[in-house]
Amino acid sequence: xxxxxxxxxxxxxxTQTLTLTCTFSGFSLSxxxxxxxxxxxxxxxxxxxxxxxxxxxxxxxxxxxxxxxTITKDTSxxxxxxxxxxxxxxxxxxxxxxxxxxxxYWGQGSLVTVSS
Amino acid sequence: DIVMTQSPATLSVSPGERVTLSCRASQTFSSNLxxxxxxxxxxxxxxxxxxxxxxxxxxxxxxxxxxxTEFTLTISSLQSEDFAVYYCQQYNNWPWTFGQGTKVEIx
Numbered sequence: 001x002x003x004x005x006x007x008x009x010x011x012x013x014x015t016q017t018l019t020l021t022c023t024f025s026g027f028s029l030s031x032x033x034x035x036x037x038x039x040x041x042x043x044x045x046x047x048x049x050x051x052x053x054x055x056x057x058x059x060x061x062x063x064x065x066x067x068x069x070t071i072t073k074d075t076s077x078x079x080x081x082x083x084x085x086x087x088x089x090x091x092x093x094x095x096x097x098x099x100x101x102x103x104x105y106w107g108q109g110s111l112v113t114v115s116s
Numbered sequence: 117d118i119v120m121t122q123s124p125a126t127l128s129v130s131p132g133e134r135v136t137l138s139c140r141a142s143q144t145f146s147s148n149l150x151x152x153x154x155x156x157x158x159x160x161x162x163x164x165x166x167x168x169x170x171x172x173x174x175x176x177x178x179x180x181x182x183x184x185t186e187f188t189l190t191i192s193s194l195q196s197e198d199f200a201v202y203y204c205q206q207y208n209n210w211p212w213t214f215g216q217g218t219k220v221e222i223x
Contacts, residue, residue, distance in 0.1 A: 046203065046214055046215070046216045046217050047152075047160065047203055047205070047214040048214065049211055049212045049213065049214070060210050060211070062211050063117070063211060096159065096160075101207050101212070102150035102162055102165050102205060102207050102212075103160075103162060104162045104165075104171065106159045106160060106161075107159070108159060109159055
């Protein structure tokens, strides 16, 4: 059974860096073809792709956020980490990590509020 | 970026009715199109992938079609549990992009 779970702070101050960890089970990110992605959803709004990392460590970032995003993986821990710098109130959203393309399994989501 | 435009934004429907949701892409592509269902307070669920393949757990009343720039999600007979927001998403060109969603609500 595949599961993913996001963890990290619920409140971030403006200009701070957000670090979210996706801990997963039921698959290996060293298996060919596998990827873990990050998607966010501001309250009441639509979904937005942030980026993803593939089994071979290839990465994709949203062009509009590329300068602020870093995605890394720790295959031995079954974890993927999303780092987003210079957080702003507009980044307030629920952040999801997902399995494969298109995402067939999603984490429960982590609501991150950016506020002073 | 490929812009995905969904219409209508909201659809008021009675149970048992046939529902057709539209998703239009700003650039043409073949079949790398997915649909998701999201109920209030829940995580999105993959509903359709490859434009027309139904994901595990969804009944046959859901069907997807289309290619190029026009894609459609059809619910043949809407059930009470189908009231939700539906999103389309292209995964043909990075960055993958979602539509703004269509809310299917009770009439």
